[in-house]
Amino acid sequence: MSGRILVRGATLPGGERADLLVEGGVIAEIGGIADAPGAHVIDADGLIALPGLVDLHTHLREPGYEQSETVLTGTQAAAAGGYTAVFAMANTFPVADTAGVVEQEQRLGRTAGYATVQPIGAVTVGLEGEQLAELGAMARSQANVRVFSDDGFCVADPQLMRRALEYVKAFDGVIAQHAQEPRLTVGAQMNEGALSGELGLAGWPAVAEESIIARDVLLAEHVGSRLHVCHLSTAGSVEVVRWAKARGIDVTAEVTPHHLLLTEELVATYDARYKVNPPLRRAEDVQALRAALADGTIDIVATDHAPHPVEAKECEWDAAANGMVGLESALSVVHQAMVETGLLDWAGVARVMSETPARIGRLAGHGTALAAGAPAEVTLYDPSAAGEFDVARLAGRSANSPYLGRRLPGRVVATLHSGYATVLDGVVRDAHEVAGLAASASNGGARG
Amino acid sequence: MRHLLATRDLSRDEAIELLDIAEDMAAVQEREVKKLPTLRGKTVVNLFFEDSTRTRISFEAAAKRLSADVINFSAKGSSVSKGESLKDTAQTLQAMGADGVVVRHPSSGAPLVLATSGWIDAGVVNAGDGTHEHPTQALLDAFTMRRRLHGAASRGRDLDGVRIVIVGDILHSRVARSNVWLLDTLGADVTLVAPPTLLPVDPSGWPARIGYDLDAALAPAPDVVMMLRVQAERMHAAFFPNSREYSRTWGLDDARFDRLPPTTMVMHPGPMNRGLEIAARAADSPQSTVREQVANGVSVRMAALYLLLSGERGDA
Numbered sequence: 001m002s003g004r005i006l007v008r009g010a011t012l013p014g015g016e017r018a019d020l021l022v023e024g025g026v027i028a029e030i031g032g033i034a035d036a037p038g039a040h041v042i043d044a045d046g047l048i049a050l051p052g053l054v055d056l057h058t059h060l061r062e063p064g065y066e067q068s069e070t071v072l073t074g075t076q077a078a079a080a081g082g083y084t085a086v087f088a089m090a091n092t093f094p095v096a097d098t099a100g101v102v103e104q105e106q107r108l109g110r111t112a113g114y115a116t117v118q119p120i121g122a123v124t125v126g127l128e129g130e131q132l133a134e135l136g137a138m139a140r141s142q143a144n145v146r147v148f149s150d151d152g153f154c155v156a157d158p159q160l161m162r163r164a165l166e167y168v169k170a171f172d173g174v175i176a177q178h179a180q181e182p183r184l185t186v187g188a189q190m191n192e193g194a195l196s197g198e199l200g201l202a203g204w205p206a207v208a209e210e211s212i213i214a215r216d217v218l219l220a221e222h223v224g225s226r227l228h229v230c231h232l233s234t235a236g237s238v239e240v241v242r243w244a245k246a247r248g249i250d251v252t253a254e255v256t257p258h259h260l261l262l263t264e265e266l267v268a269t270y271d272a273r274y275k276v277n278p279p280l281r282r283a284e285d286v287q288a289l290r291a292a293l294a295d296g297t298i299d300i301v302a303t304d305h306a307p308h309p310v311e312a313k314e315c316e317w318d319a320a321a322n323g324m325v326g327l328e329s330a331l332s333v334v335h336q337a338m339v340e341t342g343l344l345d346w347a348g349v350a351r352v353m354s355e356t357p358a359r360i361g362r363l364a365g366h367g368t369a370l371a372a373g374a375p376a377e378v379t380l381y382d383p384s385a386a387g388e389f390d391v392a393r394l395a396g397r398s399a400n401s402p403y404l405g406r407r408l409p410g411r412v413v414a415t416l417h418s419g420y421a422t423v424l425d426g427v428v429r430d431a432h433e434v435a436g437l438a439a440s441a442s443n444g445g446a447r448g
Numbered sequence: 449m450r451h452l453l454a455t456r457d458l459s460r461d462e463a464i465e466l467l468d469i470a471e472d473m474a475a476v477q478e479r480e481v482k483k484l485p486t487l488r489g490k491t492v493v494n495l496f497f498e499d500s501t502r503t504r505i506s507f508e509a510a511a512k513r514l515s516a517d518v519i520n521f522s523a524k525g526s527s528v529s530k531g532e533s534l535k536d537t538a539q540t541l542q543a544m545g546a547d548g549v550v551v552r553h554p555s556s557g558a559p560l561v562l563a564t565s566g567w568i569d570a571g572v573v574n575a576g577d578g579t580h581e582h583p584t585q586a587l588l589d590a591f592t593m594r595r596r597l598h599g600a601a602s603r604g605r606d607l608d609g610v611r612i613v614i615v616g617d618i619l620h621s622r623v624a625r626s627n628v629w630l631l632d633t634l635g636a637d638v639t640l641v642a643p644p645t646l647l648p649v650d651p652s653g654w655p656a657r658i659g660y661d662l663d664a665a666l667a668p669a670p671d672v673v674m675m676l677r678v679q680a681e682r683m684h685a686a687f688f689p690n691s692r693e694y695s696r697t698w699g700l701d702d703a704r705f706d707r708l709p710p711t712t713m714v715m716h717p718g719p720m721n722r723g724l725e726i727a728a729r730a731a732d733s734p735q736s737t738v739r740e741q742v743a744n745g746v747s748v749r750m751a752a753l754y755l756l757l758s759g760e761r762g763d764a
Contacts, residue, residue, distance in 0.1 A: 189556075192649055193649065193650050194648075194650040194651070194652060194653045196648070196649075197619075197648025197649065197650060197651055197654075198456075198625070198648075198653065198654075199556060199557065199580060200556035200557075200577070200578050200579035200580030200581070200622060200625060201556050201557075201578075201579075201580075202579075203649060205649070269560075270556070270557030270558075270560050270561050271561075311533065311535075314533075314535055314565070315533055315534055315535065315561070316534050316553065316555035316557065316558040316561055317555055317556065317557045317558075317561070318554070318555035318556070318578070319533075319534075319555060
């Protein structure tokens with residue numbers, strides 16, 4: 001395919017119709033475009049054009065857990081879901097706690113060419129919560145790390161958390177906290193409440209999340225730092241963040257698609273596809289999270305895409321791994337939970353799934369409004385498509401999706417990254433083709 | 449009946465049918481030849497992922513008295529501890545042609561996963577899963593109560609209006625859960641008494657009254673007091689300060705036992721911690737049903753295996 005792409009008749013997030021001409025890695029022209037000789041034309045009649053989605057919370061599993069996912073397969077899943085950039089969590093093996101590991105991850109992403117891979121650095125060495133990792137070295141590395149997280153584990157030691165928050169001020173970094181008081185969640189298996197008591201599963205109480213968020217916003221206020229809260233899951237957490245923002249504390253928060261749609265009742269099947277950390281909560285929590293995303297208390301949607309092999313889920317509940325894949329389904333889930341309910345319009349979707357996550361992560365070249373001169377990072381979404389979400393929609397290595405067999409609206413038709421298509425007609429393009437396009441794009445745009 | 453996984457799923461009629469069949473089985477136990485040919489040629493596997501000699505031999509006796517072939521698969525200490533999964537184990541049993549699998553597992557829900565996974569065709573009996581359910585224990589408890597109350601006229605009876613107090617570690621007890629659902633289905637009036645730390649955080653959906661005061665619960669002279677085993681490791685996790693305080697506050701000690709009328713049954717699923725949750729005098733008194741519970745366990749498990757494995761299997 002040529003380096004020119006003409007997107008014909010797309011609907012922009014604001015509702016107006018426009019053609020987009022993509023050339024040289026940027027949106028060269030936007031509006032009514034009469035003709036673009038030699039361009040590959042995408043008929044976008046009825047499709048919504050969004051700035052390429054940005055996921056602040058992805059587990060790519062490489063290095064170390066390649067049986068679950070690799071940078072290549074994870075970014076293929078990202079592209080299938082309309083993502084053009086993913087922030088890769090640090091809980092790989094070895095842990096992303098040194099400049100070497102984060103640079104390697106970024107390089108693997110660039111070579112694969114499906115999406116920008118922006119590594120997240122670990123806060124503590126080996127995610128062990130004892131000693132600060134080389135935050136400065138990772139920040140100054142080629143990977144240019146700005147987000148630091150021990151995700152999977154909470155930075156539970158208050159003194160260590162304080163120091164981390166302070167230290168990253170030197171390079172405008174942010175600590176993304178997995179808020180889970182470990183002593184209150186020993187052996188925890190599901191949301192603690194009436195249902196956990198009936199099912200005989202050890203409870204994960206809301207207070208274990210809320211107490212850490214409360215502590216951390218106060219710490220962030222005290223030291224004047226920036227805090228990001230990962231996968232907020234309870235109505236009480238929403239109240240704490242709302243209070244902190246009203247007080248002027250520099251805090252941002254994310255919610256996962258699954259916490260916007262699914263509730264703990266699914267656990268009664270003991271089907272481990274529904275096992276996730278933080279756990280699925282009550283319907284009241286889901287309503288509070290949706291309202292908070294709509295009113296801006298929660299800033300962004302982040303997938304917490306967590307691939308696991310079949311054997312980690314086809315087993316008894318206690319033995320199963322936590323986590324769900326989410327990149328491929330995220331936009332459809334947000335469509336159902338937020339757009340169909342009238343809580344968010346498509347401009348709002350662009351804000352919470354592209355613009356704000358890029359800004360929180362200080363990622364240049366992503367999350368900018370579709371305009372002439374903007375980077376050619378574009379997602380084309382068909383909101384009228386309908387049907388069962390099936391395994392054919394999954395493009396990563398793992399199939400632990402809680403949505404299989406469930407009706408979800410919409411479908412990603414095309415994803416443009418760095419000026420070339422990674423997904424066309426709803427199909428993820430071949431890895432060799434995309435790697436070739438990526439190589440030529442980075443060689444200064446020898447297109448044609 | 450396709451599987452027996454939880455008392456929560458049992459209707460009143462199903463429960464009474466099972467208890468009535470258990471009466472027939474108990475009658476067989478009183479004969480000189482205790483064995484029935486009903487399950488000849490069938491294979492029952494006792495799949496125990498957790499040590500429980502009492503429960504296992506009870507199921508073993510039940511299956512043998514129905515003439516089934518019994519295989520004991522003690523997964524603890526075998527290949528399971530080397531990483532063989534529930535799925536692999538199940539497929540092994542399937543390949544061996546098991547007709548019934550009696551499963552004890554430390555994870556809540558494991559029997560349901562086994563029954564619904566498609567890994568095996570066998571009927572599954574839950575012999576205790578994690579802190580979830582232990583349906584045959586609750587059925588034998590109900591059977592024991594019914595027999596004490598109605599004797600030879602037990603058949604067809606429920607437990608309408610029978611007042612039962614269950615005391616102890618409700619939070620971690622599968623016996624308590626199975627009893628609460630079954631006793632409610634049979635019309636009984638259930639009160640749970642425990643330290644607040646050993647109750648689920650929100651038991652509002654349970655068909656039972658909840659209290660912290662054992663003396664208040666015993667004052668109206670209930671028909672049954674069921675004491676649950678308290679495990680020593682709970683002390684270390686700060687569920688209660690120490691065994692002295694526990695036994696003083698929530699134990700059936702001599703003074704509390706003496707205040708009960710002689711008609712009150714004293715039950716315990718065993719094994720007992722004498723001197724902790726129950727005093728020796730109460731445990732060995734004529735009011736105690738502990739040994740009957742053991743004998744009745746075989747009859748009830750025979751009834752369960754009979755319903756699952758003989759003749760046409762239902763869909764449910």
